[in-house]
Amino acid sequence: MQNRIYSNELKTKIGQTVLIAGRVYGMRKLGGINFLILQDSVGLAQIVFDAAKIGELKIGSWVKISGIAKEEKRAPGGAEIQGEEIETVSEPVEDLPIDLSKKGLNVNLTTLLNYRPLTLRHENVRAIFKVYATLLEAYGEIMRRFGFTEIKSPKILGEASEGGANFFTINYFGKKAFLAQSPQFYKQICVGAFERVFEIGPVFRAEKHFTSRHINEYISLDAEMGFIDSHEDLMVKLTEVLRFIFERIQEKNSEELKSYNAQAITIPPEIPKYKLAEIKKIIKEKYHYEIPAETDIDPKGEALAGRFAKEEHKSDFIFLTHYPSNMRPFYTMPDEKDPSETKGFDLIFRGTELVTGSQRIHNYKQLVANIKKFRLNPKDFSFYLEAFKYGLPPHGGWGMGAERLVQQLLGLANIKEAALFPRDVKRLEP
Amino acid sequence: MQNRIYSNELKTKIGQTVLIAGRVYGMRKLGGINFLILQDSVGLAQIVFDAAKIGELKIGSWVKISGIAKEEKRAPGGAEIQGEEIETVSEPVEDLPIDLSKKGLNVNLTTLLNYRPLTLRHENVRAIFKVYATLLEAYGEIMRRFGFTEIKSPKILGEASEGGANFFTINYFGKKAFLAQSPQFYKQICVGAFERVFEIGPVFRAEKHFTSRHINEYISLDAEMGFIDSHEDLMVKLTEVLRFIFERIQEKNSEELKSYNAQAITIPPEIPKYKLAEIKKIIKEKYHYEIPAETDIDPKGEALAGRFAKEEHKSDFIFLTHYPSNMRPFYTMPDEKDPSETKGFDLIFRGTELVTGSQRIHNYKQLVANIKKFRLNPKDFSFYLEAFKYGLPPHGGWGMGAERLVQQLLGLANIKEAALFPRDVKRLEP
Numbered sequence A, B: 001m002q003n004r005i006y007s008n009e010l011k012t013k014i015g016q017t018v019l020i021a022g023r024v025y026g027m028r029k030l031g032g033i034n035f036l037i038l039q040d041s042v043g044l045a046q047i048v049f050d051a052a053k054i055g056e057l058k059i060g061s062w063v064k065i066s067g068i069a070k071e072e073k074r075a076p077g078g079a080e081i082q083g084e085e086i087e088t089v090s091e092p093v094e095d096l097p098i099d100l101s102k103k104g105l106n107v108n109l110t111t112l113l114n115y116r117p118l119t120l121r122h123e124n125v126r127a128i129f130k131v132y133a134t135l136l137e138a139y140g141e142i143m144r145r146f147g148f149t150e151i152k153s154p155k156i157l158g159e160a161s162e163g164g165a166n167f168f169t170i171n172y173f174g175k176k177a178f179l180a181q182s183p184q185f186y187k188q189i190c191v192g193a194f195e196r197v198f199e200i201g202p203v204f205r206a207e208k209h210f211t212s213r214h215i216n217e218y219i220s221l222d223a224e225m226g227f228i229d230s231h232e233d234l235m236v237k238l239t240e241v242l243r244f245i246f247e248r249i250q251e252k253n254s255e256e257l258k259s260y261n262a263q264a265i266t267i268p269p270e271i272p273k274y275k276l277a278e279i280k281k282i283i284k285e286k287y288h289y290e291i292p293a294e295t296d297i298d299p300k301g302e303a304l305a306g307r308f309a310k311e312e313h314k315s316d317f318i319f320l321t322h323y324p325s326n327m328r329p330f331y332t333m334p335d336e337k338d339p340s341e342t343k344g345f346d347l348i349f350r351g352t353e354l355v356t357g358s359q360r361i362h363n364y365k366q367l368v369a370n371i372k373k374f375r376l377n378p379k380d381f382s383f384y385l386e387a388f389k390y391g392l393p394p395h396g397g398w399g400m401g402a403e404r405l406v407q408q409l410l411g412l413a414n415i416k417e418a419a420l421f422p423r424d425v426k427r428l429e430p
Helices: A007-013 A109-114 A123-145 A183-196 A233-253 A254-259 A274-289 A297-314 A362-372 A380-387 A403-409 B005-013 B109-114 B123-145 B183-195 B231-252 B254-259 B277-289 B297-315 B365-372 B379-391 B402-410
Strands: A017-029 A033-039 A044-050 A063-072 A078-091 A169-172 A177-178 A194-202 A217-226 A273-275 A317-322 A342-350 A353-357 A395-401 B017-030 B031-040 B044-050 B062-071 B079-090 B168-172 B177-178 B196-204 B217-226 B271-277 B317-321 B344-349 B352-359 B395-401
Touching: A007 A017, A007 A063, A007 A078, A017 A078, A033 A063, A063 B271, A078 B352, A109 A177, A109 B079, A123 A194, A123 A217, A123 A233, A123 A254, A123 A403, A123 B123, A123 B183, A183 A194, A183 A217, A183 A380, A183 A395, A183 B123, A194 B196, A194 B365, A217 A233, A217 A403, A233 A254, A233 A317, A233 A342, A233 A353, A233 A395, A233 A403, A233 B005, A254 A403, A254 B044, A273 A274, A274 A297, A274 A317, A297 A317, A297 A342, A297 A353, A342 A403, A362 A380, A395 A403, A403 B005, B005 B017, B005 B044, B005 B062, B005 B079, B017 B079, B031 B062, B123 B196, B123 B217, B123 B231, B123 B402, B183 B196, B183 B217, B183 B379, B183 B395, B217 B402, B231 B254, B231 B317, B231 B344, B231 B352, B231 B395, B254 B402, B271 B277, B277 B297, B277 B317, B297 B317, B297 B344, B297 B352, B344 B402, B352 B402, B365 B379
Parallel strands: A044 A078, A273 A317, B044 B079, B271 B317
Antiparallel strands: A017 A033, A017 A063, A033 A044, A063 A078, A169 A177, A169 B168, A194 A217, A217 A395, A317 A342, A342 A353, A353 A395, B017 B031, B017 B062, B031 B044, B062 B079, B168 B177, B196 B217, B217 B395, B317 B344, B344 B352, B352 B395
């Protein structure tokens, strides 16, 4: 298609004959005139036709339209096309079961997901994944700029690593294998070669969650970084990464943010940070809520920590640090001042955990001792331990959920809205 | 570490006191002087020390070194450091079983992979993954520039899609599920929403290969594009994508290419293209080799097609088009001139298949008919077919193996060398 233009270019072509292509998003008649709304990959365009020229056009058809660009303040983007010719290149075989042309797509979550091949075509749904795409782009760009090498670690594992439960099992040529819950071991091993690495990839959690913020397969934005002095270095770096990401989204997706009434993100120069023990005390005193003793912090506690960050620090983010050692994975560095606490953090974004990170134990003997302390067998971690045997510098890193970030940013009620084709305990399709 | 510099900055700091950090890559004594080679994330640096200052330093230790930068033509990068202070931050607990300081890492493939946490630290091995990282970066950048939206499709599937065998099965909360062989269905569905999409993600093939060019988990660089006239549009676009990628690698990784004596890539303005039937004839006449009738083309045939491209067209690439319809997946568009042939292609890179692509059937009725022709049941493809029911424009796309590209570019004997932690029929670790 030579000389095709996109809907966002229309305003720069006033007076010219243009060719535009996309999907018939909506149609309405006003007097003898047909208003056709066309959706292309970047947005919507209004085309005005004499009724005769439109013929039997169906909503949802894919068309090529030529006509003359005209200024029109009431049209999307401030311009419209006086349609001259229309060619249908493909059309739906049935009427669409959901009307996509309405401003809001008023369907419940089950319908939204069951009809994903269709509902993804709604402007508001598409908007979510445009933001998501910007997140992927921005994360890669800033990590590379910071000297991190991009890696791709295997998702099929011979051993259920990290000593955890909740792994999906695979039949691997007759042998039992596991789906990776995180790239944890591999990114640490890679610190030995590249010093700083990042990965964007799927992780799989066989957890029977039925909440609005969990899915069983998601994209994890991971990083691991050598030569740190403590977890504080990670928190500083992560703050810069987030600042870059949100600025980029603001810049590229202002329309999409607007369509969700997404409030501007405020990241203060330094994100407030509190030890877990401190924030528990604050939450009790300020909000009269006692975090259950058997958890490190529960969702209600996180929500109140988020509220506190907003009220006290005007921040959408708050770091919680020094989680108890027995509630963090065995590889987490204990604080030398009080080894019952760890040199790690969670980052709470608008009241929900977004990132988990920590300094790791890098000393071989200390790590082996800690594995035993967790009642695990060092033999089950032999290739992981090799990297430490050959020497690793002090290091640490984080994992951040891409869907969680988009959900919180846009204020989506359920994280499944932020996954193209989400997987939950019951959903394997589409 | 404030004021730290990296090895590639040394030459710009002549006469200054610098701080450098990394791993002790090698050491040698000459007279009373110790030459220490330090590896950091970007390369190597030479540091000269009085013997007394070095002490009990071990190969493989992680150190911070301060000293004065000096010009020295014989050192890597044309500069070295007159070492003043050295601080060991971490050290190996045993002597390394493989000497990494030699120029070539002379180990067999099994040893290379068994000792991956160590061998990855060799300069030549690292080089492979620096090229790999550039490939990931460049692919994303050029696809975005061409208006493609990045997607992340699910890797856990409820149905073994594409009607094929060779799926790994998963126990998904007691239900049988499958690992995705490709994002095929999802990227096609997404054309309906975004028109152009790309994905960088793992794919899983339960094929019992024992060849030098197959692994069971690899990274696929996928694309799908709406409003094409035929597969020719895809071939043109792909050529531009490859040109960009190889230029970027040439620019960022000239050292790495040199260390593998990688010959410069030649992409002619138009990559030569031949119908499969034509190339078979040419190979028979020119090289006296008859491609077995039961295959479309065998590896030896691909190698000879590559040789022909080089000899006849001075091209490292050749497109083979019009594979037989019964040897391509059911969604492949048949050629309207001869429906026994398809509107698709393989791209052969230096004698090995690198990319497979095609125009897809976009008409619902034609697709359903073709599914039946392949003796498959349309009911097994219900959500995929929905996208067609609601209308899809003419479209097509490709899948390209990242490890295969790096293997062929660097001339690696085995594709497993181009995967950080490869998975094959027998290997699930490290």
